[in-house]
Amino acid sequence: MPTFAALVSGTGWHVEDLLRAASALDVSLHVLPFDEVEAAVGSGAGRVSAGGVALEAVDGVLVRMMPPGGLEQVVFRMDALHRLEVVGVPVWNPPRAVEAAVDKYLTLSLLERRGLPVPATWAGQTAAAALVAFDEFGGDVVVKPLFGSEGRGLMRVSHRELAWRSFHALERLGSVIYLQKWIRHPGHDLRLFVLGGQVLGAMRRTAQGDEWRTNVAIGGKAEAWTPDAEAERLAVAATEAVGAVFAGVDLIEDLDDGRRVLIEVNAVPGWRALSHATGLDVAAALLGSLREAVR
Known part of the structure; x- marks a missing residue:
């Protein structure tokens, strides 16, 4: 045993x-x-x-x-x-994969290097530089913690005065200011669970009410979704880019240009919502794959 x-x-x-x-x-x-x-x-x-x-x-x-x-x-x-x-x-996951995936900037850098679609993103340490990026992104951004998950700590900022206050507060705290251009999307995103180079299962997460964040941990609704070949290709390639064996990969559709972009690669993903939505036994798949790998 x-x-x-x-x-x-x-x-x-x-x-x-x-x-x-x-x-x-x-x-x-x-x-x-x-x-x-x-x-x-x-x-x-x-x-x-x-x-x-x-x-x-x-x-x-x-x-x-x-x-x-x-x-x-x-x-x-x-x-x-x-x-x-x-x-x-x-x-x-291997430690290098955990280190890469926990850092949003590093994750997107690795994905971009592979030629994978990522959202326009800026990271820096001063409020003045962040305001320049805010203007370049059309005055509508999502401010994210560099480290974090489940949608916690995300804030959409589309008013310059609020941006000024937010960026200076982060600068005073000694935080990295991480901005992403707001993506006009259909109100849902896609989470694909990759294991051993294949997509094990996927779900669509839909924001509820006035909330724009889709994460199930903060009230998003999850439903089973059958991924197409392009979504599977992007998810597997993103997992490989960070060096992970398994990962939760998030995609979102940009309604302005009609393409899907990779938002996040989670190397310590939860699977409760995915299991409930799809009926998949993710825990058994994980442990079973690990057992096969060590034989």
Whole structure:
């Protein structure tokens, strides 16, 4: 029986779903808090562990979610994942993919380098430069946190005075100012779940009421959607661009030019809404694929 470890942030539906799938697949699964990871070097050997489990001895590690933390904490957690990879423990997603996908600017840079369609985006550190970008984007932008998910912290700004205030507040906080030109879209986006170079399933997420954000975590409605060949091509290529084994890839249709653009690649994607909308057993697919990879 293979033994895996899932590094998580708290407990909840996804943890229970992974444990259910592990039992059905006859897989031993340790669910371990990411913030309990510790490591040592010297005395002839290095070691990485969490919750008393030696991670260098398991057959594979699944990175489910990284908890919030300071810069040093986040860097150390990634260092530990790199250590596991170096000593031969399969880590899904690989640490380089997690590092790339968690950073919105880096993600889009990697996608653009592959020739994939991305929205007009600007990132910088001063309010004055951000106001120039705001004007160049037609005075209608979405302000996003550089790191973040589930639509949290997004703000549409289409008034210059509000833009001035917002950008100066972010500058005072020492934050990166990350702007995306507002895309006129049909009120929904598309989430495709890629695993092992193929699209496992997809859903359409529709904003509700006066809300423009489509994320299910903030009230969006999810329904099963059958992707066409072009959507599948974009999703798989985006996943490969960040070096991920599995990912949640978001596409949105730009009504002004009729094309789809890639908004995000999530290397620690949730799948609750996708499973409910499509009936897919994503947890079983993930653990099953990891089991096949380590055989």
